[in-house]
Amino acid sequence: MNGGKLLIVGNSSSVHTNNLKTLVGGYFGQVKVADSKNFSVRMPLKFIKSFFTSCKELRAYAPSFIILYQVDIAAFAVTVIKRFFVKSLRRCPVLVVGIGSDVLTVADKSALNRRIARYVINHGDYFNAGSVAIKEKMQQLASRPIKVLIANLGTDDILPQTKQDIVFSNRLHKDFYNIRKIIDAFAVFVRQAEYEHWKLVIAATGMETEFLNQARELGIEDKVQCVGWLDKQQNNYWYSVSKIWVSLPDSDSVSISLLEAMSAECFPVCSDVPALKGFLTDNINAVIVRDFEENFFKRAVDLMNDGILNRNRQQARDFADKEKNRQRFYSLFDEALKAEKQD
Numbered sequence: 513m514n515g516g517k518l519l520i521v522g523n524s525s526s527v528h529t530n531n532l533k534t535l536v537g538g539y540f541g542q543v544k545v546a547d548s549k550n551f552s553v554r555m556p557l558k559f560i561k562s563f564f565t566s567c568k569e570l571r572a573y574a575p576s577f578i579i580l581y582q583v584d585i586a587a588f589a590v591t592v593i594k595r596f597f598v599k600s601l602r603r604c605p606v607l608v609v610g611i612g613s614d615v616l617t618v619a620d621k622s623a624l625n626r627r628i629a630r631y632v633i634n635h636g637d638y639f640n641a642g643s644v645a646i647k648e649k650m651q652q653l654a655s656r657p658i659k660v661l662i663a664n665l666g667t668d669d670i671l672p673q674t675k676q677d678i679v680f681s682n683r684l685h686k687d688f689y690n691i692r693k694i695i696d697a698f699a700v701f702v703r704q705a706e707y708e709h710w711k712l713v714i715a716a717t718g719m720e721t722e723f724l725n726q727a728r729e730l731g732i733e734d735k736v737q738c739v740g741w742l743d744k745q746q747n748n749y750w751y752s753v754s755k756i757w758v759s760l761p762d763s764d765s766v767s768i769s770l771l772e773a774m775s776a777e778c779f780p781v782c783s784d785v786p787a788l789k790g791f792l793t794d795n796i797n798a799v800i801v802r803d804f805e806e807n808f809f810k811r812a813v814d815l816m817n818d819g820i821l822n823r824n825r826q827q828a829r830d831f832a833d834k835e836k837n838r839q840r841f842y843s844l845f846d847e848a849l850k851a852e853k854q855d
Contacts (some may be wrong), residue, residue, distance in 0.1 A: 514849065515541040516576030521590050523548050524628065528611070528643045528768070529581055533667045535834065536579075536841045541772035544573055548586030563589055574600060575668035579607045581634060583614040583650075587632045594740070595635065605848040610646045616787070619653060623835070628664075629653050640845055643766040645787035662845055666834030667768060671775040672730055672825075673752040674785065675709045680778065681752035682747060682769060690760045690783075693804045697721060699730040701809035709841055710735065710809075717741045721788035751776035756812050759783065759803055759854060767789055774828035779816040791831075797824050 518540040522529035537543040546569070550562040570593055578594070578601075580587035587608070594601045620627040621745040633639070633653050639660040641647040647660040662852040679698060683689040691811045697839065712735060714723055720738040727736035742750070751757070757773035758781040765787045773780060782788055794800035797820050799812045 513537050514576075514845065516849070517542045517544070517573060518577050518579065519544050519546060519570070519573060519575035520579045520581055521546045521548055521586055522579075522581030528665065531768075532579070532609075533580055535665050535838050536845075539842055539845050540577065544575070546570075548582065548584060551583055551584075551586040552656070559589075561586075563593070566590065566689075567593050570601060572595070575604060576607050576846065577607070579677065580636070581609045582610060582611050582820055583619070583632050585615070585627045585628060586654050586731060587767060588628045590820070591632050591635050598848050600807045601818065603852060605637045605852055607638040607640060607844065607848075608633055608650075609640045610650050610769070611642065611821075612646060612787070613763055615649045615653060616765070619649070626653075626807075629654070633658070638848055640844075641765075642842075643787040644790065646765050653793065661839045661840060662679070663830055663840040664766070665768060666837045667771045667775055667828070667832040668748075669771055669783075669829065670748050672777040672821075673749075675723050675755045675777070676753045677707075678750075678754040678780075679710065679756040679758055680715070680750050680773070681758050682715035682742065682750070683759050685716050685720075688762050690720070690762070690804075691723065692726060695726050695730070695736065696757055697730050697806075697808060698736070698803060699727075700807050702732055702735055703837050704810070706734075707754040707810065707813070712736045714738045714751065715740070715742050715747065748772075748776070751778055754778050755816065756781055756809065758809075760804075761785070768832070770833040771828045774824040774830070777821040779812050779821065780824070781812050791827075796820075796838075797827075 523544045533543055540633050551559055567708050599618055615629055631654050633650055634655050639650055639658050641662055642659050644663040647662055649658055651658055651699045681694055702708050702710050717740055723738055727733045750775055756780035760783045782800055784802045792798035799808050801808050
């Protein structure tokens with residue numbers, strides 16, 4: 513649709529960065545990903561080297577549009593480069609994308625993180641968030657009124673198969689996601705005779721040994737399975753056969769994994785986070801966990817029925833329709849490039 517060059521600043525190994533590239537890349541003639549992993553304040557020498565290497569690469573590539581996919585130190589570095597080191601890019605439109613933890617939690621962890629977030633947002637031109645909560649947080653961090661487009665990367669439709677008595681967890685193995693607490697709660701759940709046959713399937717990698725040791729100590733080692741890092745097909749399989757999907761991070765947006773789970777008719781068990789208000793309602797179409805000591809998996813089993821699961825599936829499909837979200841981004845690009853030509 514446009515012969516220009518898009519630069520995406522993001523984690524090149526992240527499935528989300530690649531999904532963004534796939535979703536919006538067709539609008540541009542060329543697409544390049546600048547790997548955010550090259551920038552780390554923990555390695556000052558590497559940061560400095562990456563900074564000046566990026567100056568040369570940005571000057572040579574000469575993008576006509578930049579997407580900062582996450583409000584982080586890499587986004588800060590590219591913003592500084594654009595403003596002060598590569599004059600030819602000063603009028604290049606920049607879309608700042610808040611993806612969740614970057615603005616909802618990280619920005620409040622230290623004065624430095626907050627300054628970085630404020631700087632990136634205050635020097636962006638256009639803004640995107642996947643939920644109302646992230647939109648509001650971005651607006652709070654800005655020192656001027658900003659308009660934030662709510663759009664997500666979309667999901668593929670996942671058809672449910674014959675459901676099994678499985679609880680599926682596929683978030684990262686970080687303390688932030690509270691997977692140890694999920695295992696504790698599952699142990700309480702399966703100690704009841706009517707649920708003792710249920711299984712907990714944990715995806716992703718990093719702490720499999722620790723999780724299995726915990727299950728062994730709780731006497732449920734035969735009911736917990738760690739399946740490692742899953743490709744798309746494998747991930748979709750577990751969604752399709754699981755009855756419950758659980759995600760209990762300290763903070764979150766309306767995650768793509770939640771939308772995928774709802775599409776596959778998994779009943780969601782989720783944290784009580786602001787981003788989900790208005791999207792999920794406790795005791796209506798989800799279990800919202802406020803007390804980790806509660807037997808919340810039993811409550812989920814008691815609540816789920818075909819009507820709720822079908823409505824959740826339709827809600828996820830409407831919100832995460834890829835073509836609708838693609839057109840939202842395309843409209844933003846149209847507006848940005850039209851405005852640039854008029855200046």
